[in-house]
Amino acid sequence: MTTNKKINFNIGEFTWFILLLAISFYFYKLVSSGNVTMFISPSMSKYVLFASIALLILGIFQLPKIINTPNGKAKFGYLIFAIPIIIGILVDPVGLNQQIADAKGVNVVQNTSQTNAKAIKENSTITKNNEIILNEKNFFTYVNGINDDPNKFKDYRITLTGFVYKDDSIKHNQFVIARMLMVYCAADTQIIGFLCNYDGQNLDKDTWVQITGVLDTTNYTDSSSKENFLIPLIKVQSIKKVNPPASKYVYINNTD
Template structure:
């Protein structure tokens, strides 16, 4: 029997990776990294790390043969070469950052890097639906209508429920832009802004001030996640009020107001003339996700 330091290090690393995934799921922070529909896959990954960790424990002490002094076998299991040090450093880095740094919520700085908040028909720089189209082409899945399977996504509705939510947009006294319907409502209001002039609306999000805005303007924004953080796209509603200058970027607000139409960069867009304001805490789930519907 012999003691292999390399196996000990590998077991420790696998153990920490398993703990990190368990921590993310226990605290709910996993949703700040991935779309909830991939939650099961992430749990499977955590189980695989646990299994590999247990296997590695058995390898820490193992029998090996003793060969003559002129054999060519490598007995440097406990030696640290430059190659091994670099390799372990690369693996250790995400473990250290994962445990020491809190996952940051996407904010106005990221929004500025994503480009204009204008929807696809107005801007070539930004488009939620470019990401959606690439998903449907690659996987042959309609992200708004998945009739064949009920995907493990927190944001799925039956077709009847989805239809009722759209009816509320057409006839409710106050249009409440909920997290589950944020994408469809945002798309409809941008496609047909004239249709909703004078309607009352209630929406939440964080303050984002795009370059070129007047002092009385900002976008009340949310990030739409299709797969993961890497494909995040910014959606939002243009707000106008004399109090807009009082609120810094990344401030979370709940706003009530009346819909109107304004011209921005040569395009007619819906704008909310704010009547009521309330500063709120960042929600536990700051992102919104595409709606997945199925036949019940």
């Protein structure tokens, strides 16, 4: 007489298996689509990819438990993982918007180092004919470097793209051309940029523009510390409205 070995199907272990695969897929989707940079710096995306692979391996090791472990029920706590993963997979992330500037304000005085200013002065491809062109990769380095010693770059021609920021402390003929800077993750995002003088038509707040102008200097009083700083000032010569860039952020560790 032969007896058939009973095969268990543990719904709890199976549910955990599905969750591991779903989280792994979600992490991979974020990295492969580039959307991971809405939440963390690009330099850290490799860790998300590593986590995706690790979770996939854990899911594979989970398979034997589905049939070899006595029957068990799915735990209510699995919903803690399931709900955000389902939302994350089905809904495209949009990241932060410029309204963060209203909450945090704009930083026009950077924590700088001599290395940044020296690097800019020695970069002949960027400062050829005393002209500086900022992009997503070099934005932080150049904002930081120019703030380091504004007098070194006085009368340099500069072109950059950003969104218009204004508040009550800024004169009617001035605005800040700004970008959102991410250091490590979205939680530490701050707004950086240059103060601009512009006597043309009034610009709406949060409008994306590309400007070209000449660097000058001005005195700036910090509203919280009441300290005075010498900061760069762009005298805008030309301006045009542009579409927002694909990436809303600039990153502290990007180099051109």
